[in-house]
Amino acid sequence: MSKLSEQDIEKRLLHLPEWDYYDDAIHAEFEFENFKDxxxxxxRIAFECEALNHHPDWSNTYNVLTISLSTHSEHGVTDKDFALAKAIEAIVEPEDED
Structure with a gap:
């Protein structure tokens, strides 16, 4: 797995508007109704991390979850980070079912 170029990262982020790229990682912050949520x-994200064998740098303060994704062995962002970001998006912002 190789590190993605900054141009490729920015292009992929067009599909993940909650995420930003800086400091060789992609970052997002999600606010929930309360700590329990x-x-x-x-x-739920932890199970996805284990399934993908890729783990975020993250923290939570009451109802806010802050996540940074990078592939430490590659010193930057790779396909693994985008796969996990998409899985996280599906968990924290599920699409409405009709």
């Missing part, structure tokens, strides 16, 4: 999302 935030922690519940973190628990």
């Amino acid at each position: 935030c922690f519940s999302a973190m628990s």
Whole structure:
């Protein structure tokens, strides 16, 4: 797995508007209604992280979850980071079912 170019990262971020690129990582912050909802999302995300064998740098303060994704072995952002970001998006912002 190789590090993505800054141009490729910016192009991919067009599909992930909640995410920003800086400091060789992609970052997002999600606000929930309360701590329980935030922690519940973190628990669901943890299962995805294990399934993908890729783990975020993250923190939570009450109802806010802050996430940074990079592939440490590549010293930057790779396909693994975008795969995890998409999985996180599906958990924290599920599409409305008709």
